Structure formats: C-alpha cells, structure tokens
Amino acid sequence: MYEQKTKENDTSVNAFIEDVDSPKKREDAYKLLDIFTETSGYPAKMWGPSIIGFGSYHYKYATGHEGDAPLVGFSPRKGKISLYFVIGDSQRESLLQKFGKHTTGKACVYINKVDDIDVQVLRTLIKESIQFLKETYPG
Numbered sequence: 001m002y003e004q005k006t007k008e009n010d011t012s013v014n015a016f017i018e019d020v021d022s023p024k025k026r027e028d029a030y031k032l033l034d035i036f037t038e039t040s041g042y043p044a045k046m047w048g049p050s051i052i053g054f055g056s057y058h059y060k061y062a063t064g065h066e067g068d069a070p071l072v073g074f075s076p077r078k079g080k081i082s083l084y085f086v087i088g089d090s091q092r093e094s095l096l097q098k099f100g101k102h103t104t105g106k107a108c109v110y111i112n113k114v115d116d117i118d119v120q121v122l123r124t125l126i127k128e129s130i131q132f133l134k135e136t137y138p139g
Contacts, residue, residue: 004067006048013044013052020076028114029076032083035119039126040072051075051084055130057137071130080110083122085129092128095121 013033020026033044033052042055053070060066073084084107086092096104100117103110111117 006051006069008045008047008053008056008068008070011046011049013046016046016050016052017076021078024113025076025081028081029074031114032074032076032081035122036072036074036126039123040130042071045070047073050077051082053084057133058139059137071133072126080112081114083109083111083125085109085125086132092125095125095128099125 017026017029017033020029029052036052036054037044040054044052044054047053047070051070051073052075053073055071056068057071058066058068070084075082075084080103082105096102096109098118099109099121101112102117
C-alpha cells in the first residue's frame with residue numbers, strides 16, 4: 001500500500017530555517033513565514049523534512065488515492081524558493097502575470113527571492129488557494 005512521504009510532523013520550523021545555508025535565503029524564509037502565517041491564519045508546521053505548511057486538508061482522488069496536505073506552504077530550497085498554492089485556473093494565471101519574477105512547475109511556483117515578487121499578489125494567491133481547497137475538499 002502507498003505510504004505518504006510528506007506528513008505533518010513536530011520538527012521545529014525555526015530550527016529548520018536556521019539550518020538554511022544562505023543567509024539571504026534564511027532571511028527570506030523568515031519573511032515568508034510571517035506573510036504565510038498572517039495571511040493564512042494558520043500556524044506553521046513542518047511537512048516532511050523540508051516543507052513549511054499552513055493548515056491542512058484531506059484529499060481523495062477518483063483513483064482511490066488519498067492523503068493529507070498543507071493548504072499552502074513554502075520551502076527555502078538550495079536553488080530556488082518553492083511556493084505551494086493551487087495554480088492553474090484563469091484567475092490565478094492572471095495574478096501570476098502580476099506576481100513578479102518567477103517560474104512555475106506542476107504544483108508550485110519558484111522564486112529566487114522575496115524582493116522579486118509582489119507580496120500583495122502573494123497574499124491574494126494564498127487566500128484564494130485556501131478558499132479553493134476548502135471548497136473542493138470540505139470537511
């Protein structure tokens with residue numbers, strides 16, 4: 001049976017951030033911690049070894065695969081900072097056009113540093129992602 005790898009755990013978020021090698025990336029991680037905490041209204045929790053998540057939801061796909069995931073989150077990775085929120089519909093795509101310097105992957109948005117983005121757009125993306133996930137996966 002499939003075992004979900006990225007689970008909420010009790011690792012200290014601050015200790016994880018303090019272990020980030022780059023001083024600038026560490027500073028940005030603290031900025032994002034404040035932005036995500038304030039905007040989401042959820043406390044930060046570690047998910048797996050490297051994702052800082054906020055809130056959670058339970059998903060179940062038509063295939064029967066199910067699990068838990070953070071509503072939104074981020075990870076200060078070596079290369080770029082990964083931002084986790086729902087992307088893909090037309091409204092989010094138009095917001096990403098105003099977001100600033102970034103690239104997108106299948107499930108996340110990558111930035112080099114917080115100074116490259118519009119923080120108000122990030123706050124809107126966080127709020128919309130939480131609302132979308134709560135409506136899509138109620139309960």
